[in-house]
Structure formats: C-alpha cells, structure tokens
Amino acid sequence: MKVRTQDVFETMHADLAHVDARVAQAATVDFPIVSSLVGEIVRAGGKRLRPLVLLLAGRGYHYHLEPLVTAAAGVELLHTASLIHDDNIDRAALRRGKATLNSKLSSGAVILVGDFLFAQSAMLAAATENTRVVAVFASTLGDICDGQLREMFDAHRLDQTREEYERRIFGKTASLFAGAAEMGAILGGAPESDIQALRDYGAHLGLAFQIMDDVLDLREDTAELGKPAGNDLRQGTVTLPTMLYAATLPAASSEADVLRAVVAGDRDDPAAIAEVVASIRSSGALVSATAVAQSYVERAKAHLLAVPDEETRDLLEQVADFALARST
Amino acid sequence: MKVRTQDVFETMHADLAHVDARVAQAATVDFPIVSSLVGEIVRAGGKRLRPLVLLLAGRGYHYHLEPLVTAAAGVELLHTASLIHDDNIDRAALRRGKATLNSKLSSGAVILVGDFLFAQSAMLAAATENTRVVAVFASTLGDICDGQLREMFDAHRLDQTREEYERRIFGKTASLFAGAAEMGAILGGAPESDIQALRDYGAHLGLAFQIMDDVLDLREDTAELGKPAGNDLRQGTVTLPTMLYAATLPAASSEADVLRAVVAGDRDDPAAIAEVVASIRSSGALVSATAVAQSYVERAKAHLLAVPDEETRDLLEQVADFALARST
Numbered sequence: 301m302k303v304r305t306q307d308v309f310e311t312m313h314a315d316l317a318h319v320d321a322r323v324a325q326a327a328t329v330d331f332p333i334v335s336s337l338v339g340e341i342v343r344a345g346g347k348r349l350r351p352l353v354l355l356l357a358g359r360g361y362h363y364h365l366e367p368l369v370t371a372a373a374g375v376e377l378l379h380t381a382s383l384i385h386d387d388n389i390d391r392a393a394l395r396r397g398k399a400t401l402n403s404k405l406s407s408g409a410v411i412l413v414g415d416f417l418f419a420q421s422a423m424l425a426a427a428t429e430n431t432r433v434v435a436v437f438a439s440t441l442g443d444i445c446d447g448q449l450r451e452m453f454d455a456h457r458l459d460q461t462r463e464e465y466e467r468r469i470f471g472k473t474a475s476l477f478a479g480a481a482e483m484g485a486i487l488g489g490a491p492e493s494d495i496q497a498l499r500d501y502g503a504h505l506g507l508a509f510q511i512m513d514d515v516l517d518l519r520e521d522t523a524e525l526g527k528p529a530g531n532d533l534r535q536g537t538v539t540l541p542t543m544l545y546a547a548t549l550p551a552a553s554s555e556a557d558v559l560r561a562v563v564a565g566d567r568d569d570p571a572a573i574a575e576v577v578a579s580i581r582s583s584g585a586l587v588s589a590t591a592v593a594q595s596y597v598e599r600a601k602a603h604l605l606a607v608p609d610e611e612t613r614d615l616l617e618q619v620a621d622f623a624l625a626r627s628t
Numbered sequence: 629m630k631v632r633t634q635d636v637f638e639t640m641h642a643d644l645a646h647v648d649a650r651v652a653q654a655a656t657v658d659f660p661i662v663s664s665l666v667g668e669i670v671r672a673g674g675k676r677l678r679p680l681v682l683l684l685a686g687r688g689y690h691y692h693l694e695p696l697v698t699a700a701a702g703v704e705l706l707h708t709a710s711l712i713h714d715d716n717i718d719r720a721a722l723r724r725g726k727a728t729l730n731s732k733l734s735s736g737a738v739i740l741v742g743d744f745l746f747a748q749s750a751m752l753a754a755a756t757e758n759t760r761v762v763a764v765f766a767s768t769l770g771d772i773c774d775g776q777l778r779e780m781f782d783a784h785r786l787d788q789t790r791e792e793y794e795r796r797i798f799g800k801t802a803s804l805f806a807g808a809a810e811m812g813a814i815l816g817g818a819p820e821s822d823i824q825a826l827r828d829y830g831a832h833l834g835l836a837f838q839i840m841d842d843v844l845d846l847r848e849d850t851a852e853l854g855k856p857a858g859n860d861l862r863q864g865t866v867t868l869p870t871m872l873y874a875a876t877l878p879a880a881s882s883e884a885d886v887l888r889a890v891v892a893g894d895r896d897d898p899a900a901i902a903e904v905v906a907s908i909r910s911s912g913a914l915v916s917a918t919a920v921a922q923s924y925v926e927r928a929k930a931h932l933l934a935v936p937d938e939e940t941r942d943l944l945e946q947v948a949d950f951a952l953a954r955s956t
Contacts, residue, residue, distance in 0.1 A: 330774065331781050385743060389736030408717030409780055411739055415713060416773040418743075422750060422766035431757045438750035445744040446658070452737055453659050 306611075308618040312352055315365060319351045322373035326420040327380075334413060337404055342380060347626075350375045350480045352619060353505070357484025357498045360612035367428045367487045374424030374437065375480045381417035382444055382476075384410060389452070390535060433483045440479035447471020456536045458546050458563055465540055466507065473513070474506025481505075497606035501616065504600035509623040511593040514539035516626075518577055519586050530577045536565050540592060545585035555579055590624075597624050634939075636946040640680055643693060647679045650701035654748040655708075662741060665732055670708060675954075678703045678808045680947060681833070685812030685826045688940035695756045695815050702752030702765065703808045709745035710772055710804075712738060717780070718863060761811045768807035775799020784864045786874050786891055793868055794835065801841070802834025809833075825934035829944065832928035837951040839921040842867035844954075846905055847914050858905045864893050868920060873913035883907050918952075925952050 309316075327342045329335040351372035358368045387400040388410045401410045418441070425437035450468040454460065470478075481502030485495040514532065518541050522529045532539050538546075542559075549556040561567040562576050580586065600620045607613045637644075655670045657663040679700035686696045715728040716738045729738045746769070753765035778796040782788065798806075809830030813823040842860060846869050850857045860867050866874075870887075877884040883904075889895040890904050908914065928948045935941045 329777065331777060334777065334781075382743075385739055389739055407735065409777075411713055411717055411742075412773060412776050412780060414739075415710075415746075416770070416777065418746060419766065419770035419773050423763070423770055426759065426763040426766040429759045429763075431754065431759055431762070434759070434762045435751070435754040435757075438747065438754040442744070442747035442751055445740060445747050448740050449657065449659060449662065449737075449744065452740060453662075 306615075308352070308356075308615045308622075309347070311615060312355060315355055315369070316348050316351060318365065318369045319348060319355070319372045319376060322369055322424070323376050323380075326373060326377055326424060327417065329413070329416060334405070334409070337401055338413060338417070341384070341401065342377075347622075348376060349509070349619065349622070350379055350476055353477055353502055353616075354480040354484040356612060356616050356619065357481040357490075357502070358488030359484075359615070360607045360609040361485070361488030361490045361494075363488065367430070368484060370424050370427050371433055371437075371483045371487060372480075374421045374428075375476065375483070377417050377421035377424065378437070378441065378444075379476060381414045381421060382448075384414040384417065386448065388414070389448075428483075428487065430487065432486050436479050436482050436486070440475050443471045443475035443479075445471075447473070447475065451537060455538055456563060456565075458538055458543070458560065460538060460543070462540075462543070465538075465543065469507060469510040469514075470503065473510035474503050477506030477509065478503035494606045494608075497603045501600045501603040501620075504596045504603065505620050505623055508593040508596035508600065508620070511540055511589055511596065512624060512626065515541055515586050515589050515593070518542075518580050530573045533562055533573055533576055534568055536563050538563055541580055541585045541589040544588045545580045545583045548583055548585070593624055597621065634943075636680070636684075636943045636950075637675070639943060640683060643683055643697070644676050644679060646693065646697045647676060647683070647700045647704065650697055650752070651704050651708075654701060654705055654752060655745065657741070657744060662733070662737070665729055666741060666745070669712070669729065670705075675950075676704060677837070677947065677950070678707055678804055681805055681830055681944075682808040682812040684940060684944050684947065685809040685818075685830070686816030687812075687943070688935045688937040689813070689816030689818045689822075691816065695758070696812060698752050698755050699761055699765075699811045699815060700808070702749045702756075703804065703811070705745050705749035705752065706765070706769060706772075707804060709742045709749060710776075712742040712745065714776065716742070717776075756811075756815065758815060760814050764807050764810050764814070768803050771799045771803035771807075773799075775801070775803065779865060783866055784891060784893075786866055786871070786888065788866060788871070790868075790871070793866075793871065797835060797838040797842075798831065801838035802831050805834030805837065806831035822934045822936075825931045829928045829931040829948075832924045832931065833948050833951055836921040836924035836928065836948070839868055839917055839924065840952060840954065843869055843914050843917050843921070846870075846908050858901045861890055861901055861904055862896055864891050866891055869908055869913045869917040872916045873908045873911045876911055876913070921952055925949065 323342055324339065327338045329338055354372040354375055355368050384401060388402055388407060391402060401413060425434050447468050447470065451472060454464060455468060478499050482495060482499040485498040490498065517532050518530060520529060528534065533542065546559060549559065558572055559576055562572050597620045601617050604613045604616050607616065651670055652667065655666045657666055682700040682703055683696050712729060716730055716735060719730060729741060753762050775796050775798065779800060782792060783796060806827050810823060810827040813826040818826065845860050846858060848857060856862065861870065874887060886900055887904055890900050925948045929945050932941045932944050935944065
C-alpha cells in the first residue's frame with residue numbers, strides 16, 4: 301500500500317460539517333420532544349460514509365459544493381429514515397450503543413418520524429433541481445424497500461443462494477452507496493462512463509460494507525457493537541457467514557439441528573444463540589466471508605481507474621479500505 | 629345551479645382508467661402475497677378524486693395526457709401509502725368496508741409496504757422530469773407528515789383553536805389536493821397566477837373534504853362508513869364538529885364530563901362513545917360544521933374564475949360539490 305499523505309476524514313472534515321449542518325436543519329420538527337429525539341439520532345450518525353462517497357464522487361470533476369452538500373444531506377437523511385423504520389420493524393432497543401426511538405415513542409410516532417425524514421430527504425433531493433438526481437434518489441428508495449422486503453420474506457432460509465443474498469444486501473445497503481456515488485458524479489458533471497464507473501464503485505463498496513456488517517454482528521461482542529451480538533441470528537436472518545458455516549455442516553448433526561432451530565425461530569434462548577455464534581466463529585466462516593468482502597473492495601477500487609483526479613481516487617480508495625477495516 | 633350537460637366522472641372516465649393502469653403497474657411487488665394485498669387496496673381506491681383534480685387542473689391549458697397521468701398516479705400512490713401507514717398507526721382493522729393490511733400482515737411488513745409505495749410514488753413524480761413538480765411532490769409529503777404528527781400530538785385537546793384544527797387538516801388532507809392541482813397546472817403550462825389560483829382551489833376543496841370526513845364519521849352509521857362510526861372520538865381525536873359541540877356545553881355538565889373522559893381516553897366503552905355521538909348529532913354541530921365545509925367549497929370555486937376554459941371550470945366545480953355531497 302502506498303504512503304498516504306492525507307486522511308480522507310480529515311481532508312473532507314469541513315465539507316462534511318456543511319452536510320451535518322444541512323441534515324440538522326432538515327431534521328428539525330415542530331414538536332420539541334420529537335425534535336430533540338431526532339436530533340440525537342442524527343448527531344449519533346457515525347462516519348457519514350454515504351455523504352462522503354457522494355462528495356468524493358463529485359470532487360474529481362466540477363466540485364460545486366452547494367448542490368453536492370444538498371444531495372449528501374438528502375442521502376444521509378434517507379439512510380436515517382430507513383434505519384428508524386428498520387429498528388421499528390425489528391423492535392430493536394439499541395443502535396450504536398444508544399436507545400432507539402422505539403423505547404421513547406409509540407410505534408405510530410416512530411413510523412411518522414421516519415416518514416417525516418423521508419419527506420425531508422426527498423425535499424433535499426428536489427432542491428438540487430436536477431431531474432436525474434431526483435430519479436436516482438427515488439429509485440434508490442425503491443431498491444432499499446425491495447431489499448428490506450426481501451430480508452423480511454426471504455432471508456430466513458438456510459438454502460438461499462449467494463445471488464439471493466447479494467440481491468438482498470444490494471437493495472438494503474449497497475443501493476444507497478451506489479446511488480450516492482452516482483448522484484455525486486452527476487452533480488460533478490462527470491462523463492457518462494465515469495458516472496457508471498462511480499456507481500459500480502459505490503455498489504461494490506456497499507456490498508463489502510454490508511458483508512462486514514454481517515461479519516461484525518457475529519465476530520464482535522455486544523459492548524463493541526453497541527447492540528446485542530448475534531442479532532441477525534436472533535431475528536432468524538441468514539447472512540453470508542451463516543450460509544458459509546451451514547455449508548460446512550453435515551445435515552444430520554447436532555450443530556445443524558441447533559442452527560435450523562434458531563433460524564426457524566423455534567429457539568431464541570441466549571444459550572442457543574451463543575452456541576451457534578461460537579460454532580460460526582470457530583468454523584472459519586468469518587474469515588471466508590471477510591475474504592468475500594475484500595474481493596468486493598478490490599472490485600470497487602478497480603472501477604476507480606476511470607476517475608481522472610489522482611488525489612480523489614486515493615481518497616475514494618481509503619473509503620473502500622475503511623469499509624473492510626472498521627470494527628463497528 | 630345551472631344545468632350540467634356532462635358528468636365529471638363520466639367525462640374523465642377514460643383518462644382516469646389510464647391513471648388506474650399506471651397505479652396498478654407501479655404497485656406490483658415481487659412477493660405474490662404482498663402484491664395481491666396491495667393490488668386489492670389500490671383497486672378499492674374509491675373515486676380517485678386527487679388524480680381527477682390533477683388532470684382537470686391541466687385540462688384548461690395544454691392537456692398532454694402522458695405526464696399528467698404519470699403525476700396523477702404518483703399522487704394516488706402517495707395517498708395510498710399514507711393511508712396504509714395511517715391505518716397501521718391507528719391499528720385500524722377496516723377501511724372502506726374492507727379489512728386493512730393490519731389484519732393480514734405483521735406491523736413491520738405493513739410499514740415496509742407503505743414505504744415501498746412511497747418509493748413508487750416518488751419514482752412517478754421523478755418520471756415527469758419536471759423539477760418543479762418534484763419539488764411540489766416532496767413538500768406535499770412533508771406537509772402530510774406534519775399534519776399527521778399534529779394529529780398525534782396536538783389533536784387530543786378540547787381547547788384547540790380553529791387555526792390549529794385547520795393547520796392540521798390542511799397538512800393531513802388538503803395539502804395533497806392543493807399539490808395535485810398545482811402539479812396539474814404546472815404540467816399544463818398554466819400561467820403563474822393560474823397555478824396559484826388552482827393550488828388555492830385544491831387547498832379549499834381539501835379542507836372542505838376533510839371537514840365532511842369528520843362530519844361523516846359522526847353522522848353516518850358503521851354500515852354506511854365501512855368502518856366503525858365515531859372512530860375519531862374513539863381515538864381521542866377532536867374534530868370540528870366535536871369542537872363546535874364542546875363550545876355549546878357548560879363546563880360543569882354531565883355531557884362535558886363524558887366528552888372530556890372520552891377525549892382523554894379514560895372512557896372508550898361503546899356506551900360512552902354512543903352517548904357522545906348522539907349528543908353531537910342532536911346539538912346542531914354537524915349542521916354547523918357542514919356549513920363551514922360549504923363555505924370552503926364556495927371559496928374553492930371562487931378561485932376557479934381564473935381558469936379560461938369554461939367546460940373545465942364546470943368540471944372542477946362538480947368535484948368541489950361532490951366533496952360536500954358525498955355520503956362516505
């Protein structure tokens with residue numbers, strides 16, 4: 301790896317601060333209780349990877365900050381709205397170590413707050429006054445819903461194919477990274493082939509990001525994750541590490557029996573979850589899944605060859621590496 | 629009233645059929661169970677008043693059917709998505725005499741189906757490739773959420789002002805009629821002052837429509853409504869007829885006590901609801917509220933003077949009259 305002269309988060313810090321300010325402004329609601337809860341969620345928003353990808357995708361071309369910041373704030377709010385509905389659907393009590401809205405508002409209020417943030421994100425997309433950006437934004441929202449419906453209806457089968465898994469995580473996670481990169485490139489005025497290359501970069505980065513998310517859910521402890529470890533298993537959601545682990549088991553084994561019972565929801569006691577988590581950890585499946593994520597990061601980087609500006613290319617590579625190296 | 633040579637629903641039947649086809653196409657989901665449930669909801673969609681307003685607002689100018697049908701389908705799906713979330717929030721079991729999604733899918737699936745239809749409606753708005761239409765669409769979604777948040781947090785007070793009530797029903801209902809008229813006028817290429825006049829027509833029509841909805845909830849029986857009568861009271865939601873009724877009661881009266889107990893949610897037994905409904909019916913409050921709706925219909929019609937085409941003006945007047953005359 302070549303020596304890096306600048307860190308991507310440092311380099312982009314000031315521009316991301318503009319995004320944060322726009323997000324905070326759009327997330328203001330007229331009801332003090334709701335507004336302070338939404339403000340907390342938005343401020344707890346982590347690394348702002350999606351806005352970062354959007355800004356950087358524009359940076360290699362004509363870097364007009366104003367429309368890029370507007371679209372980036374829209375993408376971050378779309379992500380936030382989607383997390384709020386997701387946590388409500390999963391009845392999750394914790395995210396990033398903090399209580400979710402579920403523990404503080406009625407389910408109905410949580411749905412409305414999510415809808416409100418969807419509306420705000422759509423207004424930000426519309427404020428770019430770029431019909432193509434708006435079209436990407438709307439179809440990304442469609443992809444996210446498709447991925448979430450697939451997770452709900454299709455993710456509880458141990459016999460799902462890799463294609464089914466990837467289609468699902470593309471919708472749920474990678475579509476927004478792909479859309480963010482595409483919107484940034486469009487707003488930067490990139491040539492058509494570069495727009496497509498950056499979209500592909502985002503898609504592959506997003507797949508790697510979600511695979512690592514699925515690995516971390518099984519590899520890390522609750523304290524590290526800020527939410528209960530083995531959460532996917534507890535929901536009966538079969539992710540890549542679990543699929544790779546299942547493929548190593550003889551059908552007639554006690555390990556396979558426990559796994560099937562957990563995925564079917566017949567067992568959700570802490571002992572059963574802990575047993576499956578321990579077996580997955582010692583099976584090598586987490587290492588294999590990480591290797592799959594690594595290969596997606598490499599493919600993401602390969603799409604960056606199109607980007608003319610070397611410094612921007614290097615910053616986008618760092619984001620891809622971060623997806624793999626992150627621990628929460 | 630002048631003799632009408634043509635009925636608005638007959639005149640617009642073929643164009644509304646195009647809207648229906650576009651709505652049905654956009655509401656198709658990849659999961660057979662969900663798709664058939666969503667299809668049922670969409671087909672049960674009533675009179676398509678919002679698409680009708682949108683089409684008619686364009687009809688007086690350049691009537692290019694394609695973008696108008698696209699936007700009208702977007703408006704109808706936005707309305708449907710919003711009803712699905714609303715029913716989920718209210719835990720309603722019936723709408724238009726049919727079981728809601730709540731009785732057939734998990735709460736999480738219902739939220740996702742609503743989100744999916746939001747996404748589809750946003751894609752239709754984007755497909756008009758008109759940035760102003762997209763901006764109206766997005767801000768309308770924001771207004772709807774604002775109205776629903778107000779209904780949740782602010783509607784359970786007997787001392788609310790008329791301004792608070794109207795702001796709330798503007799967001800919840802009138803904003804979409806206003807937005808539909810505005811989008812139709814924009815797509816028809818109407819002059820700026822006509823766009824504003826048609827938006828005002830839609831807003832006043834929508835206020836009348838919601839006031840009549842609130843009247844019908846108290847005036848009609850369960851069989852007629854297709855959902856339990858007195859539903860607003862049961863939810864503790866104070867609407868215009870209830871406000872007008874409350875204003876007639878001495879603070880220290882048994883009627884006022886029962887009303888306060890019902891609105892506070894301290895009593896929700898059928899006897900208490902029936903007692904308040906009967907008192908409101910015999911108080912004259914329904915007649916007074918209908919008169920308020922009538923005055924909004926007149927104000928809606930006054931905004932139509934701007935529309936150059938007499939036939940279109942007549943059709944839009946019929947829609948306004950229908951809002952008042954409807955019985956469900």
